[in-house]
Amino acid sequence: xxxxxSKNAKKVIEVREILAPLGIRAVIAVNLPDVAETGSxxxxxxxxxxxxxxxxLRAPCLADDSGLVVPxxxxxxxxxxxxxxxxxxxxxxNLRLLLKRLDERDLREPFAYFQCNIAVAVAGPVPRVVLxxxxxxxxxxxxxxxxxxxxxxxxxxxxxxxxxxxxxxxPDGKNAISHRGAALRALAEKLADxxxxxxxxx
Numbered sequence: 001x002x003x004x005x006s007k008n009a010k011k012v013i014e015v016r017e018i019l020a021p022l023g024i025r026a027v028i029a030v031n032l033p034d035v036a037e038t039g040s041x042x043x044x045x046x047x048x049x050x051x052x053x054x055x056x057l058r059a060p061c062l063a064d065d066s067g068l069v070v071p072x073x074x075x076x077x078x079x080x081x082x083x084x085x086x087x088x089x090x091x092x093x094n095l096r097l098l099l100k101r102l103d104e105r106d107l108r109e110p111f112a113y114f115q116c117n118i119a120v121a122v123a124g125p126v127p128r129v130v131l132x133x134x135x136x137x138x139x140x141x142x143x144x145x146x147x148x149x150x151x152x153x154x155x156x157x158x159x160x161x162x163x164x165x166x167x168x169x170x171p172d173g174k175n176a177i178s179h180r181g182a183a184l185r186a187l188a189e190k191l192a193d194x195x196x197x198x199x200x201x202x
Contacts, residue, residue, distance in 0.1 A: 002019070017171060
C-alpha cells in the first residue's frame with residue numbers, strides 16, 4: 001500500500017489505475033494542506049509536495065508534479081502548466097492561452113512533451129525523499145481539440161505513434177503511453193528492492 005497525495009481528482013484516478021496492475025494499492029490521502037510549488041523544476045515540486053504531505057500525514061507519501069513543455073515557447077507552460085492562465089485557471093483557459101501564444105509566434109504543430117516527476121517521502125524530524133522516478137511522452141500540439149477523454153492539455157497533444165491525441169485514447173491506452181504511466185512503472189521497478197519497499201510500506 002502507498003499513500004498518494006494530490007488535490008487533482010483526475011490525476012488521482014490515473015495513479016490508481018496505473019498502480020493497480022503493478023500490484024501496488026494506492027490509498028488516496030484527503031484534506032491535504034496547500035503546498036506552494038516554488039520549485040523551478042517538476043522534480044523539485046514533486047519533492048516539496050511529497051515531504052509536506054508525509055509530514056502532515058505522519059506517513060510515507062507519494063506526490064508528483066507534471067506538465068507540458070513546449071521548447072519553442074521557451075519551455076512554457078512548464079511547471080506552471082496547471083495555472084498557466086492564472087492561479088484559478090480552468091483547463092480550457094490554459095489551453096486557449098497556449099494556442100494563442102503559438103498562434104502569435106506562427107508556430108504550427110510544434111514539438112512538445114509531457115513530463116512527470118514522482119517523489120516518495122518519509123516523515124520524521126527531517127522529512128526526506130527516499131525514492132524518485134521520471135517519465136516523459138513526446139508529441140505535437142495541434143490547433144484543434146480532439147477527443148473527450150483525459151484532461152488538461154490532452155485534447156491538443158497529438159501522439160504520432162498512436163495516430164491521435166491523448167484525449168482520444170481510452171484510459172488503458174493513455175496509461176500505456178503517458179508520462180505518468182512511465183514514471184509510475186519506473187517507480188514500481190525500484191520498489192522491487194525489498195529494503196526500499198520496507199522503508200515505504202513497513
